[in-house]
Amino acid sequence: MSARAHVDRRLVLQAGAGALAAGALGWPRPAAAEARQGITDTEVLIGALGQLTGPFAFIGAPARDGMQLALEKINAAGDINGRRLPLLFEQASTPAESVAAAKKLTESDKVFVLVIASGSTGAAAAADYVRSAGIPTYNIFGATAIIRDPFARNVFHGSMPDAGVSGEGMIEQAMRAAPGAKKVGILAGTYAFPQSNLKAIQPRLEKRGVEVVVEQFDAAARDYTAQLVSFARQRVPVIMILGSFTEAGFAIKQAPEKGLTDVAWVLDGSGTNDAIVPIIGAENTRNLWGYFNAPFFPTQTDDAMVNFVRIWTAKYGQPPQGRPNLYDMVAYGCTYVLAQAMKKAGRELDWSTLMAAWEKLDNAKPSDLGGYDVIFPESVTASDHQGNKLVGPARVVDGKWRVVW
Amino acid sequence: MIAEFIMIVVGGIKFGAIYALAAIGIVVIHKATRTVNFAHGAFVLMGAYACYGVVEGLGLGYGAAFVLAPLAAGALAAAIELAILRPIRQADSFAVITSTIFIGIGLSELYRLVQNTEMLALPNPVPGPPLFLGDAVVTREQIWVVAGAVLAGLIGLAIFGYARIGRGMRAMAANPRGAALCGYSADAVNALAWFLGGALAGLAGVFAAPSKGVSAELAISMITAGFVAAVIGGFDSLRGALMGGFILGVAETLAAGYVSSATKSAVSFLLLFVILLWRPQGLFPEAKIRDV
Numbered sequence: 001m002s003a004r005a006h007v008d009r010r011l012v013l014q015a016g017a018g019a020l021a022a023g024a025l026g027w028p029r030p031a032a033a034e035a036r037q038g039i040t041d042t043e044v045l046i047g048a049l050g051q052l053t054g055p056f057a058f059i060g061a062p063a064r065d066g067m068q069l070a071l072e073k074i075n076a077a078g079d080i081n082g083r084r085l086p087l088l089f090e091q092a093s094t095p096a097e098s099v100a101a102a103k104k105l106t107e108s109d110k111v112f113v114l115v116i117a118s119g120s121t122g123a124a125a126a127a128d129y130v131r132s133a134g135i136p137t138y139n140i141f142g143a144t145a146i147i148r149d150p151f152a153r154n155v156f157h158g159s160m161p162d163a164g165v166s167g168e169g170m171i172e173q174a175m176r177a178a179p180g181a182k183k184v185g186i187l188a189g190t191y192a193f194p195q196s197n198l199k200a201i202q203p204r205l206e207k208r209g210v211e212v213v214v215e216q217f218d219a220a221a222r223d224y225t226a227q228l229v230s231f232a233r234q235r236v237p238v239i240m241i242l243g244s245f246t247e248a249g250f251a252i253k254q255a256p257e258k259g260l261t262d263v264a265w266v267l268d269g270s271g272t273n274d275a276i277v278p279i280i281g282a283e284n285t286r287n288l289w290g291y292f293n294a295p296f297f298p299t300q301t302d303d304a305m306v307n308f309v310r311i312w313t314a315k316y317g318q319p320p321q322g323r324p325n326l327y328d329m330v331a332y333g334c335t336y337v338l339a340q341a342m343k344k345a346g347r348e349l350d351w352s353t354l355m356a357a358w359e360k361l362d363n364a365k366p367s368d369l370g371g372y373d374v375i376f377p378e379s380v381t382a383s384d385h386q387g388n389k390l391v392g393p394a395r396v397v398d399g400k401w402r403v404v405w
Numbered sequence: 406m407i408a409e410f411i412m413i414v415v416g417g418i419k420f421g422a423i424y425a426l427a428a429i430g431i432v433v434i435h436k437a438t439r440t441v442n443f444a445h446g447a448f449v450l451m452g453a454y455a456c457y458g459v460v461e462g463l464g465l466g467y468g469a470a471f472v473l474a475p476l477a478a479g480a481l482a483a484a485i486e487l488a489i490l491r492p493i494r495q496a497d498s499f500a501v502i503t504s505t506i507f508i509g510i511g512l513s514e515l516y517r518l519v520q521n522t523e524m525l526a527l528p529n530p531v532p533g534p535p536l537f538l539g540d541a542v543v544t545r546e547q548i549w550v551v552a553g554a555v556l557a558g559l560i561g562l563a564i565f566g567y568a569r570i571g572r573g574m575r576a577m578a579a580n581p582r583g584a585a586l587c588g589y590s591a592d593a594v595n596a597l598a599w600f601l602g603g604a605l606a607g608l609a610g611v612f613a614a615p616s617k618g619v620s621a622e623l624a625i626s627m628i629t630a631g632f633v634a635a636v637i638g639g640f641d642s643l644r645g646a647l648m649g650g651f652i653l654g655v656a657e658t659l660a661a662g663y664v665s666s667a668t669k670s671a672v673s674f675l676l677l678f679v680i681l682l683w684r685p686q687g688l689f690p691e692a693k694i695r696d697v
Contacts, residue, residue, distance in 0.1 A: 220622050223666075225416055225661040244523060257415070257419075258412055261535075278526040279618065320525070322525075
């Protein structure tokens with residue numbers, strides 16, 4: 001009994017020393033077993049998390065559908081180095097659910113790679129966990145700086161550039177809409193994505209000598225009386241809306257009721273959705289400007305887009321209004337980019353070989369593996385994990401959004 | 406300043422009109438069955454969804470939506486009364502009220518499962534340039550919604566005040582045994598009350614759909630506002646529900662316009678508490694006259 005107690009104490013001391021050493025060296029490196037988790041001779045398990053219910057289900061549900069569509073095509077086309085790619089998608093709406101889902105997928109389900117498909121809120125919440133777990137992680141929607149900074153070798157970013165890039169895109173559009181404007185209104189949601197954009201845009205505008213009037217609203221708001229009255233009092237010639245297309249749509253629709261009859265509106269990537277047109281009326285889109293995180297809108301008739309909508313409809317049936325949307329497209333395209341990184345990593349796939357291969361991707365796009373190019377190409381280096389740095393300037397033409405270069 | 410005030414008040418009246426429509430449906434069901442229907446917001450959502458189906462899916466236009474969406478929502482409400490609430494009513498009236506909470510949640514989540522999109526948008530039913538009252542702008546949609554709510558309220562008042570079915574519902578609520586002895590069937594009156602309440606919710610859905618969009622969140626926003634409006638007006642008064650909706654809408658919008666958007670919801674609940682504490686029968690209670 002005494003000897004056993006002696007051994008236990010020794011074990012405890014050894015474990016403590018090990019933990020201290022690991023702490024001194026930074027985050028623990030993944031063990032070999034972890035680095036190959038989710039891989040069998042025939043499969044590589046991909047885990048993803050996003051909102052399937054609640055007000056942000058328009059992000060997560062398309063993410064699941066877009067990823068599933070791409071994986072079905074990739075698997076049907078002949079696997080990746082002899083392995084199929086099944087998907088395990090976990091529902092996560094709140095920050096707490098996002099962390100729990102990331103932890104479950106990594107530690108219980110043992111997925112090989114994690115895709116965060118829940119926008120900035122989920123990406124920000126899961127950021128610390130995925131950095132510490134070391135699992136290769138693909139942030140395909142989150143624009144937030146929290147997932148980007150500090151830099152982590154295992155975290156990669158897809159079609160959504162950081163807020164600085166999209167913010168510059170919006171400012172350029174605002175200056176086209178109201179040349180020489182000395183005052184700009186910003187109507188921003190209080191949740192993560194609009195706030196990260198606001199932090200990027202406001203100082204940039206102020207640096208240009210523009211007075212900025214900021215008004216905020218809660219997620220899924222439908223009444224913008226307070227904000228619109230404030231903008232009317234301030235007589236702003238152009239208003240940037242940082243929020244979803246429904247929020248933007250109802251704000252623009254209510255604007256004339258508050259006396260804002262001749263204002264230019266600049267929308268962010270979430271707002272530039274064709275479903276905004278019926279809300280505000282096609283006849284009221286003359287002063288609508290925006291940018292898009294993909295080379296085409298879903299209704300554009302370019303070959304890649306038409307083919308994408310065709311295969312989407314073949315799998316999921318006649319789409320409801322607003323689908324397929326940007327998130328369907330980005331999830332589909334980014335899944336091809338991920339598959340390409342896996343292919344380049346070769347048959348001896350583990351976390352290390354995947355990350356090394358990912359960091360060598362240059363202009364990776366879906367058509368490299370037989371898909372349709374509905375996202376901007378992605379290039380990654382060892383020191384820069386932001387895959388895409390482009391946004392497409394957008395206008396409404398004949399009642400439909402178009403990327404207009 | 407005056408133009409701004411007019412625009413804020415007119416905006417509040419528009420939202421108030423939609424609240425009033427929701428409140429009238431809640432009051433109709435409560436007047437006839439003594440049940441507070443917390444699924445009413447979900448019935449509004451179903452009406453809005455039916456409106457979307459008729460206008461965008463079938464391409465039949467708003468005229469058909471005004472007929473078909475209330476009928477669909479009314480039929481759904483009557484079916485729920487028949488299949489779920491009637492058996493539960495045998496056990497406990499409190500259980501019925503509790504059930505309506507979960508029926509509402511269930512219908513909203515069912516909608517979300519069927520329509521996996523952020524929101525369904527409908528075109529403006531009355532497009533065209535706005536009207537000007539001096540410097541104040543009044544849109545056609547504002548006039549359309551307010552006129553519709555007032556009309557629906559008047560129809561409800563007429564049915565309850567003068568039609569035989571309305572008298573039957575009032576009799577059943579006041580004295581079920583006496584009403585039964587007079588030849589009214591409790592089951593038929595309950596089913597009819599739920600149908601009418603559901604139809605009014607459906608009508609509210611048709612008016613709300615272009616203004617607020619069709620999404621699962623519509624159910625929550627409508628039950629909250631409709632309930633507060635009904636309490637303000639007096640839970641048994643159709644006229645009160647109508648007025649309560651307008652008071653709530655204008656109070657919320659004035660608070661948002663002149664204080665901040667954060668005070669909008671606070672004003673709604675402040676009104677609720679003040680009315681419950683100061684005048685629990687509501688601002689416009691139905692006069693109770695009894696011949697002796």
